[in-house]
Amino acid sequence: MxxxxxxxxxxxxxxxxxxxxxxxxxxxxxxxxxxxxxxxxxxxxxxxxxxxxxxxxxxxxxxxxxxxxxxxxxxxxxxxxxxxxxxxxxxxxxxxxxxxxxxxxxxxxxxxxxxxxxxxxxxxYLLQSGKTLFKGLELEGVRRLQLDIEVLSHGSFPSASRREDEVIIVALSDSTGWERLIHSMGSERALLSETVRVIQQRDPDVIEGHNVFRFDLTYLRDRCKLLGVHFGIGRDRSAPRVFKSSMRFAERSFEYPAFEIAGRHVIDTFLLSMSYDVFKRDLPGYGLKAVARHFGFAAPQRVYIPGDQISATWTQDPQRVLEYAMDDVRETGKIARHLCGSSFYLSQMLPMNYQDVARTGPGIKIETLMIREYLRKRHSVPAAREIGEVTGAYTDVFVTGVAGPIVYADVESLYPSIMLQHEIRPSTDTLNVFSRLLDTLTQLRFSTKEEMQRAPDRRHQDELDARQSSYKTLINAFYGYLGFGRALFNDSSEADRVTRTGQEVLHTIISLIVRAGGTVVEVDTDGVFFVPPPDVDDQHAEQAFVDRLNDQMPPRIRISIDGRFAKMLSYKIKNYILLDYANKLTFKGSSLVSRSTERFGRRFVRKCVRLLFEDDIAGLHQHYLSVRDKVLNHDWRNVESFSRTETIKTTLEQYETDVARGKRSRSAAYEVAINRSNAIGRVARVGDRISYYITGQGSAVTAFANARDAALWSPESPDENTEYYLRRLDEFASKFEPFFTNEAFRMIFSPEDLFGFSDRGIRVLTTSRPPVRLD
Known part of the structure; x- marks a missing residue:
C-alpha cells in the first residue's frame, strides 16, 4: 500500500x-x-x-x-x-x-x-506545520466508499420534508471491491441507522457520490433529523458540518451545501465532471449515466430506470431497482477513480484537505504554495496590486471554408516555457519562489512522462499519468496567476511580457511554415493549424517537417504534433470543426452550435458539416427538407429533441428584483423555474438546470411569455410552436451562409420551388488571406 x-x-x-x-x-x-x-x-x-x-x-x-x-x-x-x-x-x-x-x-x-x-x-495548520496529506500513499492505498440512495416520491420531485418520501435503498461500495445494498429493514429509521453503522464499520477516508452534496448527503441528513437518527458519520462519530459553498465552471456558477465530515473527505463526481469539461468540452451532459457512457464505464447489461418511475418500479419490480442502485455506485466509483487522480496527487503538495483541493481553482493552489514558503522563510508577503492592461493571446484565422489535410502544431507549454526561458516572475517575489516552483514542476512532469513509457503495466501507467496531470494543472496556471487581480503576487506587466513573447514565437512558426510552402489556416494561443507543403504527404513526413521547425526554435521552445486531421471546416476565430482520419468530428467554439442549442439543431448542424466535408450539396438540401418535414409533423423522438436547457445563475428572488428595477429582461428559463417552484413547492437554486420549450402561435412570439416546462409536453397532444421551430431551423441553416453564394445558399436551404433543386454549379466557397506579418 x-x-x-x-x-x-x-x-x-x-x-x-x-x-x-x-x-x-x-x-x-x-x-x-x-x-x-x-x-x-x-x-x-x-x-x-x-x-x-x-x-x-x-x-x-x-x-x-x-x-x-x-x-x-x-x-x-x-x-x-x-x-x-x-x-x-x-x-x-x-x-x-x-x-x-x-x-x-x-x-x-x-x-x-x-x-x-x-x-x-x-x-x-498545514501551512504552519509543513505537513500535507497522503505522503507515501498511492490512490489505491486510500479507502474510498461510494454512496447512492433511492427514494420514493409522492410529488413531481422527492422532498425530504415530506414524510412519505422515504429512503428505500442505500447502495454502497468501496475500493476494496466490497458492496452492500441496505434496504427492506422494516422501517426507514432502521435503514438510516444501519447506513450510519456500516459507514463507521467500513471507515472510509473518502465518500464519493454523484451529486452527493445536493442530493444524497442532504437527503440522508434531513431524513435522519426528521426521524431522530444521529447522522454521526464522522470518524469521531460527529454529524457533518454543513455550509453554503459554490464553484465556478467557466461561464456558470454552481451553489451547493458543502459537507465537512470529521476525518473524511467528500468527492462529488458531478463537480469533477463539470471541472473536467471546462477544458475538454466533450461531455454530452453531467448526469451519472451520460458521464459513465462517455467514458465507457456503463456495463452492457446496465439497468436504466427514469427518475420519475423509481416509485412505480419499486412497487412492481423491486429487484430491478436494487440492480439499478448498485449499477449507480459502481459507475460512480469508476468515474471517481478516472477523474480524481490529479487532485489526489496535488494533495501531497498542497496545504489543503483533499476535498478542498478538488474544489479550489489552480490560482489559489499556486498562492498557497508560495505563502507556505514565505512563512517558512519568515519573509514578508505582498498585497495584490491593481492590474494593468495585458496583451491578449494571439488568435487569428487566415482560411475560411474547407481545408485539408491538417496538422496541428502545438508549442508545448508555451507560456511556462517563456517564463522559464526569460526568467519572468512577479517583481514582488523576493525569494524567487514563483520560478523555482515552475521549474521544479516542469522537470517533474518531464521525468514522470518518461517514466510512463517504461511503466510495466496499465496500473502503474495510470498512476504516473495522474501524477503528471497534477503537475500540468499547476504548470498551466502560472501565467493566469500573474494577471489575476486578487493574487497576492500578481504582476500584470510581467503577464504582458509573456503574451507578447508568445506572439513573437507564433509569428516565427507561421513564417517558417509559409516559406516552406505550407498554408496556415488558423493560429490559436499556443498552436497552429496548417496544410503542410505538397511534398509532405504522410505522417512520417509531417513529423520530419515539424522536426525541422524545431531546429529553428529558441531554447526551451518545442513544437509537437498534437493532431492530424483529414479536413477542417474553418468558420471564425476559435470556431472550427475537425474531421480526423477515423471519421470523428470535433467541434471547437460555439458559433456554429452551442450547448444550449436545441438537440435537433445540434444534430442538424453536425450532419450538415459531414455533408460539407463530403461535398454532397444535394445531400445538404435533402437533409434540410427532411428536418423541416419533421418539425411540421411534430415528428420528435421526445421533448429533449427540441427543448432548451439553461442554468439558473442567480436566485429567483434576485431575478425578480432585477427585472422590477429594469436591470435585466425576463428570461424563459427563470419564468419556467418560478412556475415550477410554485407548483411543487421546491425553489430552484443557483446551478439548477431548467428545460423548457416554446408554445403559442407565430414565429415571432416572446419566448419568456410562451415558455413551458419540458416535463409537461405530451406526444399525444403536442403543443410546441411549429412556426417558431421552423424559424429556429432556418437560423441553424444560416450558419452555413458564408460557405456559398447568396443564390446557392437560398436554393439549398429552402423548400423546392416549381423547378425543383439541382446542385449543378454549386461549390463550397473557401476564402483565404496571407498572414499579416511574415518575418
Missing part, C-alpha cells in the same frame, strides 16, 4: 514535514483551544489519530493596528523584507483571533488591505 519512503528532496513543493500516511486533518471549531486532529493510516492499513496544537494566525501590515488590543492576547513576529504584510500575528484561542480580526477590519477606506487571513483552519 505504501510507496517508497517520502524523500524531502523538495520542501518547496511538498512542504518541510515528511510525515507519511496522513489521510485527513480535522479542526473542531467549537473548542476554545484550537486543536488539529490528524488521521493517519499506518503500514498495517490501520487508522490512528494524533492531536496537535493549532495557533490561528493572520498577516498584518502594521503591528500598531493592534494597539487597542490587550498585549497578552497575541504574539507576533517581524517578517523580513519590504513587502506589504510585514508581521505574522498568532493567537492562543479562537476568541482572541476573531476579536483581533474584527478590530483591524474596522478600519476601512484603506488603499491596501491591512491583513491577510486564511479562514480555513485546516489550511492554517
Amino acid at each position: 505504501f510507496t517508497e519512503p517520502y524523500q524531502a528532496v523538495d520542501q518547496l513543493l511538498y512542504g518541510a514535514d515528511s510525515t507519511p500516511g496522513i489521510v485527513a486533518v480535522h479542526v473542531d471549531r467549537s473548542t476554545a483551544e484550537p486543536v488539529a486532529t490528524l488521521y493517519r493510516r499506518d503500514t498495517q492499513d490501520e487508522v490512528f489519530t494524533e492531536e496537535h496544537r493549532l495557533y490561528p494566525f493572520f498577516l498584518l501590515d502594521k503591528i500598531g493596528r493592534l494597539s487597542g488590543f490587550h498585549r497578552d492576547r497575541y504574539q507576533y513576529q517581524d517578517l523580513r523584507g519590504e513587502n506589504h504584510f510585514k508581521y505574522v500575528v498568532v493567537f492562543e484561542t479562537w476568541n482572541d483571533y476573531y476579536d483581533a480580526m474584527r478590530l483591524v477590519e474596522h478600519e476601512s477606506d484603506l488603499p491596501l488591505p491591512p491583513l491577510f487571513n486564511l479562514s480555513n483552519p485546516v489550511q492554517q
Whole structure:
C-alpha cells in the first residue's frame, strides 16, 4: 500500500514535514483551544489519530493596528523584507483571533488591505506545520466508499420534508471491491441507522457520490433529523458540518451545501465532471449515466430506470431497482477513480484537505504554495496590486471554408516555457519562489512522462499519468496567476511580457511554415493549424517537417504534433470543426452550435458539416427538407429533441428584483423555474438546470411569455410552436451562409420551388488571406 519512503528532496513543493500516511486533518471549531486532529493510516492499513496544537494566525501590515488590543492576547513576529504584510500575528484561542480580526477590519477606506487571513483552519495548520496529506500513499492505498440512495416520491420531485418520501435503498461500495445494498429493514429509521453503522464499520477516508452534496448527503441528513437518527458519520462519530459553498465552471456558477465530515473527505463526481469539461468540452451532459457512457464505464447489461418511475418500479419490480442502485455506485466509483487522480496527487503538495483541493481553482493552489514558503522563510508577503492592461493571446484565422489535410502544431507549454526561458516572475517575489516552483514542476512532469513509457503495466501507467496531470494543472496556471487581480503576487506587466513573447514565437512558426510552402489556416494561443507543403504527404513526413521547425526554435521552445486531421471546416476565430482520419468530428467554439442549442439543431448542424466535408450539396438540401418535414409533423423522438436547457445563475428572488428595477429582461428559463417552484413547492437554486420549450402561435412570439416546462409536453397532444421551430431551423441553416453564394445558399436551404433543386454549379466557397506579418 505504501510507496517508497517520502524523500524531502523538495520542501518547496511538498512542504518541510515528511510525515507519511496522513489521510485527513480535522479542526473542531467549537473548542476554545484550537486543536488539529490528524488521521493517519499506518503500514498495517490501520487508522490512528494524533492531536496537535493549532495557533490561528493572520498577516498584518502594521503591528500598531493592534494597539487597542490587550498585549497578552497575541504574539507576533517581524517578517523580513519590504513587502506589504510585514508581521505574522498568532493567537492562543479562537476568541482572541476573531476579536483581533474584527478590530483591524474596522478600519476601512484603506488603499491596501491591512491583513491577510486564511479562514480555513485546516489550511492554517498545514501551512504552519509543513505537513500535507497522503505522503507515501498511492490512490489505491486510500479507502474510498461510494454512496447512492433511492427514494420514493409522492410529488413531481422527492422532498425530504415530506414524510412519505422515504429512503428505500442505500447502495454502497468501496475500493476494496466490497458492496452492500441496505434496504427492506422494516422501517426507514432502521435503514438510516444501519447506513450510519456500516459507514463507521467500513471507515472510509473518502465518500464519493454523484451529486452527493445536493442530493444524497442532504437527503440522508434531513431524513435522519426528521426521524431522530444521529447522522454521526464522522470518524469521531460527529454529524457533518454543513455550509453554503459554490464553484465556478467557466461561464456558470454552481451553489451547493458543502459537507465537512470529521476525518473524511467528500468527492462529488458531478463537480469533477463539470471541472473536467471546462477544458475538454466533450461531455454530452453531467448526469451519472451520460458521464459513465462517455467514458465507457456503463456495463452492457446496465439497468436504466427514469427518475420519475423509481416509485412505480419499486412497487412492481423491486429487484430491478436494487440492480439499478448498485449499477449507480459502481459507475460512480469508476468515474471517481478516472477523474480524481490529479487532485489526489496535488494533495501531497498542497496545504489543503483533499476535498478542498478538488474544489479550489489552480490560482489559489499556486498562492498557497508560495505563502507556505514565505512563512517558512519568515519573509514578508505582498498585497495584490491593481492590474494593468495585458496583451491578449494571439488568435487569428487566415482560411475560411474547407481545408485539408491538417496538422496541428502545438508549442508545448508555451507560456511556462517563456517564463522559464526569460526568467519572468512577479517583481514582488523576493525569494524567487514563483520560478523555482515552475521549474521544479516542469522537470517533474518531464521525468514522470518518461517514466510512463517504461511503466510495466496499465496500473502503474495510470498512476504516473495522474501524477503528471497534477503537475500540468499547476504548470498551466502560472501565467493566469500573474494577471489575476486578487493574487497576492500578481504582476500584470510581467503577464504582458509573456503574451507578447508568445506572439513573437507564433509569428516565427507561421513564417517558417509559409516559406516552406505550407498554408496556415488558423493560429490559436499556443498552436497552429496548417496544410503542410505538397511534398509532405504522410505522417512520417509531417513529423520530419515539424522536426525541422524545431531546429529553428529558441531554447526551451518545442513544437509537437498534437493532431492530424483529414479536413477542417474553418468558420471564425476559435470556431472550427475537425474531421480526423477515423471519421470523428470535433467541434471547437460555439458559433456554429452551442450547448444550449436545441438537440435537433445540434444534430442538424453536425450532419450538415459531414455533408460539407463530403461535398454532397444535394445531400445538404435533402437533409434540410427532411428536418423541416419533421418539425411540421411534430415528428420528435421526445421533448429533449427540441427543448432548451439553461442554468439558473442567480436566485429567483434576485431575478425578480432585477427585472422590477429594469436591470435585466425576463428570461424563459427563470419564468419556467418560478412556475415550477410554485407548483411543487421546491425553489430552484443557483446551478439548477431548467428545460423548457416554446408554445403559442407565430414565429415571432416572446419566448419568456410562451415558455413551458419540458416535463409537461405530451406526444399525444403536442403543443410546441411549429412556426417558431421552423424559424429556429432556418437560423441553424444560416450558419452555413458564408460557405456559398447568396443564390446557392437560398436554393439549398429552402423548400423546392416549381423547378425543383439541382446542385449543378454549386461549390463550397473557401476564402483565404496571407498572414499579416511574415518575418
